[in-house]
Amino acid sequence: xxxxxxxxxxxxxxxxxYQREGLLPPSDKTAPNQADYGPAHVARLQLIRxxxxxxxxxxxxxxxxxxxxxxxxxxxxxxxxxxxxxxxxLDESDVTPDALAIVDAATTGWRVSPGNxxxxxxxxxxxxxxxxxxxDEAGWFDRYAAAALLAAEADLDEIASRSGxxxxxETVVVGTVLGDALFSGLRRAAQEHVSSGRHPAPPHAxxxxxxxxx
Amino acid sequence: xxxxxxxxxxxxxxxxxYQREGLLPPSDKTAPNQADYGPAHVARLQLIRxxxxxxxxxxxxxxxxxxxxxxxxxxxxxxxxxxxxxxxxLDESDVTPDALAIVDAATTGWRVSPGNxxxxxxxxxxxxxxxxxxxDEAGWFDRYAAAALLAAEADLDEIASRSGxxxxxETVVVGTVLGDALFSGLRRAAQEHVSSGRHPAPPHAxxxxxxxxx
DNA sequence: TACTATCCGATAGCTATACTCTCCATTGTG
DNA sequence: CACAATGGAGAGTATAGCTATCGGATAGTA
Numbered sequence: 070x071x072x073x074x075x076x077x078x079x080x081x082x083x084x085x086x087y088q089r090e091g092l093l094p095p096s097d098k099t100a101p102n103q104a105d106y107g108p109a110h111v112a113r114l115q116l117i118r119x120x121x122x123x124x125x126x127x128x129x130x131x132x133x134x135x136x137x138x139x140x141x142x143x144x145x146x147x148x149x150x151x152x153x154x155x156x157x158x159l160d161e162s163d164v165t166p167d168a169l170a171i172v173d174a175a176t177t178g179w180r181v182s183p184g185n186x187x188x189x190x191x192x193x194x195x196x197x198x199x200x201x202x203x204x205d206e207a208g209w210f211d212r213y214a215a216a217a218l219l220a221a222e223a224d225l226d227e228i229a230s231r232s233g234x235x236x237x238x239e240t241v242v243v244g245t246v247l248g249d250a251l252f253s254g255l256r257r258a259a260q261e262h263v264s265s266g267r268h269p270a271p272p273h274a275x276x277x278x279x280x281x282x283x
Numbered sequence: 284x285x286x287x288x289x290x291x292x293x294x295x296x297x298x299x300x301y302q303r304e305g306l307l308p309p310s311d312k313t314a315p316n317q318a319d320y321g322p323a324h325v326a327r328l329q330l331i332r333x334x335x336x337x338x339x340x341x342x343x344x345x346x347x348x349x350x351x352x353x354x355x356x357x358x359x360x361x362x363x364x365x366x367x368x369x370x371x372x373l374d375e376s377d378v379t380p381d382a383l384a385i386v387d388a389a390t391t392g393w394r395v396s397p398g399n400x401x402x403x404x405x406x407x408x409x410x411x412x413x414x415x416x417x418x419d420e421a422g423w424f425d426r427y428a429a430a431a432l433l434a435a436e437a438d439l440d441e442i443a444s445r446s447g448x449x450x451x452x453e454t455v456v457v458g459t460v461l462g463d464a465l466f467s468g469l470r471r472a473a474q475e476h477v478s479s480g481r482h483p484a485p486p487h488a489x490x491x492x493x494x495x496x497x
Numbered sequence: 498t499a500c501t502a503t504c505c506g507a508t509a510g511c512t513a514t515a516c517t518c519t520c521c522a523t524t525g526t527g
Numbered sequence: 528c529a530c531a532a533t534g535g536a537g538a539g540t541a542t543a544g545c546t547a548t549c550g551g552a553t554a555g556t557a
Contacts, residue, residue: 207437
């Protein structure tokens with residue numbers, strides 16, 4: 070076990086905790102008190118740390134998505150499981166019909182089930198936006214929908230490039246979880262870029278420099 | 284005070300807590316034990332609930348962004364403040380140069396300061412992605428960067444449509460915080476759409492229906 | 498066989514966050 | 528003037544995510 074701890078940099082106490090919570094599969098034990106860990110365990114632990122750390126999942130949510138990787142279900146179900154684990158559970162009564170209509174209008178032509186967690190989450194954002202007295206003057210929702218479509222196509226292409234159910238299922242989870250974080254980072258960078266292109270004086274954060282490929 | 288509580292549906296104990304934490308400005312008191320709250324207080328409280336609830340900010344982060352709305356700084360600084368409050372504080376030593384190079388390549392031509400929190404956050408995602416044994420086969424990073432640019436342009440247009448520093452500053456904060464949640468919801472919806480367009484059998488979540496504008 | 502070191506597993510404890518409750522002097526109101 | 532309500536301050540609570548300790552068992556060594 071402390072082999073695992075040493076390799077991963079995770080304290081043994083934490084590893085034991087993850088095992089208890091069902092995040093990490095039980096060790097293949099060779100004796101009542103002796104266990105063996107292989108590269109699969111190391112990889113799994115790394116996945117856990119990524120989901121909890123960068124992805125900010127809760128222990129329970131991480132356990133759910135990991136379970137859906139391990140189940141033999143087709144990849145499409147893993148997708149659903151990942152989405153459910155990542156979103157808090159809303160139903161239609163948590164959002165106004167108006168907000169749903171706005172979301173549906175922004176996603177016209179999309180084939181999305183009414184209970185899709187993303188649809189409901191987006192509607193709640195629309196509600197919140199309205200409650201704060203903000204209005205969508207410049208087609209913000211529509212343009213976000215276009216951006217989201219771009220990202221989703223990239224996601225699906227990335228998944229399709231993997232071969233084998235297990236590799237695909239893992240990419241589904243990793244892509245879904247890390248995708249949020251990646252986009253959020255890139256959007257902030259893009260905000261600075263767009264903003265500096267429109268306003269003469271850049272924010273005080275030191276030197277801004279045009280970015281050539283390294 | 285319980286006027287405020289009634290209107291907002293927030294318990295008075297919680298309101299008092301927010302005041303203590305500096306989220307809510309002190310009441311304009313008319314007597315040592317009697318205070319008056321106006322519509323500004325109601326609006327502020329709603330903003331707080333939105334930041335904490337939908338935006339999932341911590342109390343401390345919310346206090347920071349709210350402070351930057353109230354300061355008289357130009358809107359560009361509010362942008363920076365919002366970004367800093369939303370990102371955990373990374374510096375270049377937290378990510379590999381390789382990951383930074385990949386991020387910079389995906390954002391070629393963008394004018395972004397090296398310390399931009401988004402740039403570093405994106406690099407950390409790239410690192411994590413690699414550590415999990417995933418490779419960017421289908422131009423995932425580049426395509427996310429394109430999507431992020433779209434979103435950032437929408438953000439800036441939306442902000443530009445507001446008049447007055449205070450309205451703009453509030454839209455900066457609201458847009459930056461809610462934008463992450465909105466995109467994440469729309470991306471999940473788009474994933475289902477794209478996925479159902481590519482695979483014959485949809486996931487079991489009941490009826491999927493093509494979506495006509497309401 | 499004795500000794501030591503390690504390991505597993507279970508339990509209890511710790512820390513941070515986001516509230517929530519209790520107390521109490523003050524005070525508007527009838 | 529009685530009296531419920533108010534504002535402010537500090538302590539208390541619930542949950543999440545670890546972390547530390549203890550007890551029993553076993554492998555390695557001599």
